[in-house]
Amino acid sequence: MNRKLMIVDDSNVIRRLIERCLAGEAVEVVAMAGNGVEALEHFRNWRPELVTMDITMPEMDGLTCVEEILAVDPDARILIISALADKPTAIEALKRGAVGFLTKPFTDQEFATAFAELLED
Amino acid sequence: MEEHEVQAFIDATKAYFAQMTDEPAEVGTPYLLDEDSTVLDFTGVIGISGTRRGCVYFSTPRALLEHILTHLGEVDLSEDTLIDLAGEIANTLAGNVRKDFGKDFLISIPVVIQGQPRRLRALSDSRGFVIPIKWKGIRSCLVISLDSKV
Numbered sequence: 429m430n431r432k433l434m435i436v437d438d439s440n441v442i443r444r445l446i447e448r449c450l451a452g453e454a455v456e457v458v459a460m461a462g463n464g465v466e467a468l469e470h471f472r473n474w475r476p477e478l479v480t481m482d483i484t485m486p487e488m489d490g491l492t493c494v495e496e497i498l499a500v501d502p503d504a505r506i507l508i509i510s511a512l513a514d515k516p517t518a519i520e521a522l523k524r525g526a527v528g529f530l531t532k533p534f535t536d537q538e539f540a541t542a543f544a545e546l547l548e549d
Numbered sequence: 550m551e552e553h554e555v556q557a558f559i560d561a562t563k564a565y566f567a568q569m570t571d572e573p574a575e576v577g578t579p580y581l582l583d584e585d586s587t588v589l590d591f592t593g594v595i596g597i598s599g600t601r602r603g604c605v606y607f608s609t610p611r612a613l614l615e616h617i618l619t620h621l622g623e624v625d626l627s628e629d630t631l632i633d634l635a636g637e638i639a640n641t642l643a644g645n646v647r648k649d650f651g652k653d654f655l656i657s658i659p660v661v662i663q664g665q666p667r668r669l670r671a672l673s674d675s676r677g678f679v680i681p682i683k684w685k686g687i688r689s690c691l692v693i694s695l696d697s698k699v
Contacts (some may be wrong), residue, residue, distance in 0.1 A: 438658060439637040441623060441630060448622050484640060486658050511644025516652040532641050533568040 430456040431547070432474060436467040436490065437482040437509070442532070446480055446509065449539045453547075464488025468496050475501065478546055481526070483510040483517070491524055498525045507546040509534070550695055555579050555678055557649035558605075558693055561642045566684050570620050574684040582677035582692055589689060591631055592662045593639030599655035602696045603677075607639040609689035616685055632661045642691060 433455045435443045443460050450457065458474045461467035465487040471479070479497065483490035490508060497504050508521045511532040518529040530542040559576050566574035592608040614631045623630065636659030643656045677694030 439633050439640075441618070441621070441633045441637055444623060444625075445621055484644065484656060484658055511641040512647050512652075512656075513645045514647035514650075514652045517647065532644070533565050535568055 430454050431478055432456055432458045432476040433478040433480070434459040434461065434467065434470055434474065434476040435480050436461045436464070436485075436493065437480070438462045438485040439482075442482070442509075446539075449536060450543070453543065462486075464490060464493030464496070467493050468500075471497050471500060471504070477503070477505060479504060479506045480509050480546075481506050483508060483512055483521070491521060494521065494524045494526050505546055507542055509542075550678060550693065554649070554695075555680070555693065557646045558642065558680055558691060561645040562680060562682060562691055564645065565638065565641055566682075570617060570684070572685065574682050577681035577683070579678045579680045582679050582694065588662070588665055590664065591635035592666075593635040593637070594660045594662065595639045595643040596657035596660075597643070597654065597695060598657070599653040600651065601654055603694045604692075605639060605643045605656075605694075606692045607635065607642060607689065608692065609635060609638070610687060613684060613687045613689050616687070628663070632663060635659075636661045 435446050435457060437443050447457055458476050459470035461470050463485045481490045481494060494506050506526045507528045507530060508526045509530045509532060513531050521529050528542050528545045562576055563574060589608040590611045591614060592606050594604055594606040597603050597605060611631060614634050615626050618626055618634060640659045647654050677692050680691040682689045
């Protein structure tokens with residue numbers, strides 16, 4: 429059975445790129461969001477098990493959104509996909525409950541590796 | 550700006566094209582920004598705050614964006630998608646240099662200017678640098694204009 433996933437990024441180009449990278453994975457993209465507020469609303473409606481999350485977004489940033497989502501469902505698994513390449517930000521994301529951090533730009537292989545970790549329970 | 554700081558942007562630019570397109574970009578010698586610096590079809594602008602103040606912008610002709618989108622498997626080459634990608638490239642390059650500039654190098658969400666503005670003035674007292682980029686024979690540029698460390 430496919431696992432439900434939500435893609436959060438303020439760039440539609442990146443949302444669609446991630447969607448294409450997921451071809452062949454046992455997941456169903458149930459929602460996409462362009463900012464943290466929209467993501468939280470979709471999360472409450474769709475309850476995806478998996479989330480890919482950008483950080484720099486309007487309305488609500490991705491790090492805040494990670495905390496908000498985990499307050500709704502502590503079992504949600506969230507992979508940060510961000511251009512912010514400094515280690516303190518990656519560490520902060522993990523402290524807030526994300527399970528992985530992938531820096532943009534990424535290759536297909538880097539995405540596959542990071543996504544495999546997201547799927548691990 | 551110090552030389553190693555400009556180099557961080559050059560490295561980020563090279564990495565972007567190498568990773569996103571599998572084809573390296575030629576990055577030329579940076580030069581000082583002047584009043585007549587060219588602004589191309591789409592310009593993604595990132596405001597910088599925190600330990601530095603100013604802006605970073607990536608200016609590109611339409612053809613480069615269309616090539617990258619096609620390479621990424623994107624079939625929608627509409628104006629909205631081109632604007633989106635111009636902003637995303639600027640965001641990625643500015644975000645990637647936090648590896649060198651630190652977490653307090655704060656970047657805004659992108660603003661994209663389409664076409665030729667009458668004037669694009671950098672939001673910084675210091676003179677900016679232009680990093681010329683050539684990829685698939687198409688010329689674009691990254692402009693960095695940052696004040697000294699706050």
